[in-house]
Amino acid sequence: MWKGRFAKATADLVQQYGESISYDWRLYKHDIAGSTAHARAQLTAGLLTEDEFGAIETGLAEIKQIIEDGKFDFSIELEDIHMNIESALTSRIGEAGAKLHTARSRNDQVATDTRLYCREEIDNITTLLTELQQALLKQAEQYAAALIPGYTHLQRGQPVTVGHHLLAYVEMLDRDKSRLSDCRKRVNICPLGSGALAGSTINLDRQQIADELGFDGVTTNSMDAISDRDYMAEFLFAMALCGTHLSRLSEDLILWCSSEFGFATLSDAHTTGSSLMPQKKNPDVCELTRGKTGRLYGNLIALLTAAKGLPLTYNRDLQEDKEPLFDSIDTLTLALKVNAEMISDMSINVDTCAAAASDPLLLATDLADYLVKNGVPFRDAHELVGKAVALSVQNNTPLDELDLTQVSEHYGADAKDVFDLQTALAARTNPGAPSVANVQAEVARWQKSL
Numbered sequence: 147m148w149k150g151r152f153a154k155a156t157a158d159l160v161q162q163y164g165e166s167i168s169y170d171w172r173l174y175k176h177d178i179a180g181s182t183a184h185a186r187a188q189l190t191a192g193l194l195t196e197d198e199f200g201a202i203e204t205g206l207a208e209i210k211q212i213i214e215d216g217k218f219d220f221s222i223e224l225e226d227i228h229m230n231i232e233s234a235l236t237s238r239i240g241e242a243g244a245k246l247h248t249a250r251s252r253n254d255q256v257a258t259d260t261r262l263y264c265r266e267e268i269d270n271i272t273t274l275l276t277e278l279q280q281a282l283l284k285q286a287e288q289y290a291a292a293l294i295p296g297y298t299h300l301q302r303g304q305p306v307t308v309g310h311h312l313l314a315y316v317e318m319l320d321r322d323k324s325r326l327s328d329c330r331k332r333v334n335i336c337p338l339g340s341g342a343l344a345g346s347t348i349n350l351d352r353q354q355i356a357d358e359l360g361f362d363g364v365t366t367n368s369m370d371a372i373s374d375r376d377y378m379a380e381f382l383f384a385m386a387l388c389g390t391h392l393s394r395l396s397e398d399l400i401l402w403c404s405s406e407f408g409f410a411t412l413s414d415a416h417t418t419g420s421s422l423m424p425q426k427k428n429p430d431v432c433e434l435t436r437g438k439t440g441r442l443y444g445n446l447i448a449l450l451t452a453a454k455g456l457p458l459t460y461n462r463d464l465q466e467d468k469e470p471l472f473d474s475i476d477t478l479t480l481a482l483k484v485n486a487e488m489i490s491d492m493s494i495n496v497d498t499c500a501a502a503a504s505d506p507l508l509l510a511t512d513l514a515d516y517l518v519k520n521g522v523p524f525r526d527a528h529e530l531v532g533k534a535v536a537l538s539v540q541n542n543t544p545l546d547e548l549d550l551t552q553v554s555e556h557y558g559a560d561a562k563d564v565f566d567l568q569t570a571l572a573a574r575t576n577p578g579a580p581s582v583a584n585v586q587a588e589v590a591r592w593q594k595s596l
Contacts, residue, residue, distance in 0.1 A: 161223060161225070164462070165222045165226070166465055167224065167227060169468060169469055170226055170256075171230075172227075173227050173468075174227055176258075176259040178207075178210045180258045180338060181206055181231070184249075185246055186203075186354070186355075188246075191351070193249075198245065201242045202246060205239045206231070209238070249339070249346040249349075250339070250341060251343075253340070253460045254341055257337040257371060264378060264381050267475050268330045271482065272327070274482035275322055275323050277483075278486040279316045279596055280486075280596055281487075282313070282315055282319075283313075285308075285312055286309040286588075286592075287309065288309075289308035290308075290589055291307055291582045292500070293307060293308075293571070294308050294409065294503050295505065307582060308499060309586075309589065310588075313589070316592055318391040322391060329381050332377050334360075334361050337371035338355050339352040342372070343372050343458070343460065352364045369458045373456065373459040373464070379450055379453070382445055382449055382474055385442055385446075385475070386442040386443050386445075388442075389442035389481070392439065393439040395485070396436045399492075412488060416487065416491060417429055441474070441477050445471070445473055446474075449470050452466040507538075509546075514528050515527075530553060530557075546562060546565035
């Protein structure tokens with residue numbers, strides 16, 4: 147590539163240190179699409195004849211097929227996917243192949259390739275997020291009315307339903323999709339034509355190229371276009387935050403599947419055993435998902451660190467952007483697939499959940515609300531219920547079996563009606579609250595939406 151300027155060949159160790167073909171080969175179809183659009187713009191500008199363009203287009207299509215057939219011989223000496231493809235093309239079609247690089251640089255090539263790649267993977271991951279939402283939604287529909295304790299600080303708080311709990315994750319995943327959709331807008335801008343940093347004196351129709359590649363527009367500053375990796379960092383962040391949500395779901399399921407909780411059972415196909423303890427049934431998918439979230443975080447930090455001190459425009463540090471990107475996509479893609487499959491095959495132990503939800507302490511706040519409705523200021527009501535709970539613990543008597551009139555004259559004989567779980571749940575009718583009717587309405591809304 148630079149033999150005219152250099153008298154010595156690149157050292158073997160430098161080639162080994164600087165190559166990226168071992169991983170950026172994944173960009174091959176995007177590189178070929180960009181090259182085809184670039185060649186068509188060269189044709190429009192009169193830089194190629196119809197025959198030369200036809201040879202380039204056909205040659206690139208043939209190379210794409212050879213790569214997909216696994217028969218392409220990638221060369222470390224050619225460093226990257228761009229030069230591997232260009233070299234193969236020139237070998238196949240001769241001088242026309244050598245004209246392809248006119249008015250472009252590997253700098254705007256790689257910026258274009260990675261944007262095309264990110265766009266495709268955003269669409270793929272969005273589809274997988276929808277499939278996981280649908281798996282959760284199916285379970286939420288089945289267990290819309292199944293009572294379960296809701297927790298704060300991992301302590302029982304108030305009653306909810308399994309359906310309401312699972313729909314919380316449907317909400318989280320929808321925000322992930324929204325972030326990806328927003329990120330896609332900034333991804334989908336075409337940098338091709340920015341050259342190495344300052345465009346070219348040979349002016350091709352950049353809008354034509356953008357239109358052919360499905361971009362929404364072209365970049366408006368060549369220096370920014372070459373050095374920008376914001377779109378990639380944003381994509382990595384969206385994937386990392388999605389990992390957070392999957393990790394939280396995993397933690398809930400790990401707890402639910404434990405003997406101490408016993409709320410859920412994962413299928414044999416999505417659990418593993420122990421090499422020593424024959425009774426074990428381990429939620430390894432959940433544990434791996436929780437652990438792999440750290441990789442998603444690390445990949446984001448790796449890119450941010452590589453970019454943080456770079457002067458304009460392109461610096462070789464930016465070669466370090468691709469492995470974190472590829473790894474996060476691979477990690478999240480598999481995590482979404484296996485979690486959707488696992489959730490679809492999960493069963494809820496309704497009786498165990500109901501027994502846990504029958505704890506009268508879950509309705510202590512409802513008891514305070516009862517006092518408020520009878521004219522007691524909330525802070526006073528909170529204190530009176532606290533005294534009742536303390537008495538319950540002291541006497542080892544369930545809260546719903548206490549004579550509450552001994553605690554305060556504000557408690558009437560009807561105070562015990564508070565402890566009817568179905569009534570308590572049905573009263574939670576505000577938007578977002580977990581009455582069964584609300585949960586069923588939310589299930590119907592999500593079914594329509596998804």
